[in-house]
Amino acid sequence: MIWLLRFVLLFIIFFLLYLAVKFLFTSNRKLETARKQKRFLLIDNDDVRKNFMLTYKGSVFAGEKYMGSKDNTFDVVSILIWPEDSATLKGMVKDDFFYIDNKILEHYPNAEINWKSPVKEFLQQ
Template sequence: MIWLLRFVLLFFIIFLFYMGVKLLFQSSRKLESARKHKRFLLIDHEDVRKNFLLTYKGAVFTGEKYMGAKDNTFDVVSISIWPENTATLKGMVKEDFFYMDKKILEHYPNADINWKSPVKEFLQQ
């Protein structure tokens, strides 16, 4: 009986350790840390149907990917990006958006990037 109790206790300790490590390396924690420190971070899933998240200079953006045929292959051909909160765009300049475009094109070289309002109007000025 004592062996069973020890086994259950050991299993519980291993489970708690696993959950703690899993929580530390969660992508939402990385995104929040990068947002707080105003760094660039792109969190993308291999699944094309899932959106990606991007943070730069404290602003968080969501990007939606669209598949299509280009150059005889199926690839991501269009990306729509919009800010999660437009108030966080304060102080950003056009070069910041061009930098984000460049970083996204490193991951998806065949994609056309379309910014949604209010960034679209800002870039057309």
């Protein structure tokens, strides 16, 4: 009986350690830390059907990837990006958005990047 109790206690300790490590290395936590530090971070899955998140200068952006055929291969051909909160765009200039475009094009060189409002109107000025 004592052995069973020790085994259960050991199992609970390992489970709590697993949860703590999993919490420390989650992508949302990394994204929030990068946002607070106002640095660039792109969190993306290899799965084309899932959106990606990125942060730059304290703003968080989300993006959708669209698959298509280009140069006789299937690849990401279109990306749509929008800010999660338009109020955080204060102080950003066009070069900041071009920097974000270039960083995304490093991952998806065949993609055409489109921005949603209000960034779209800002870039067209």
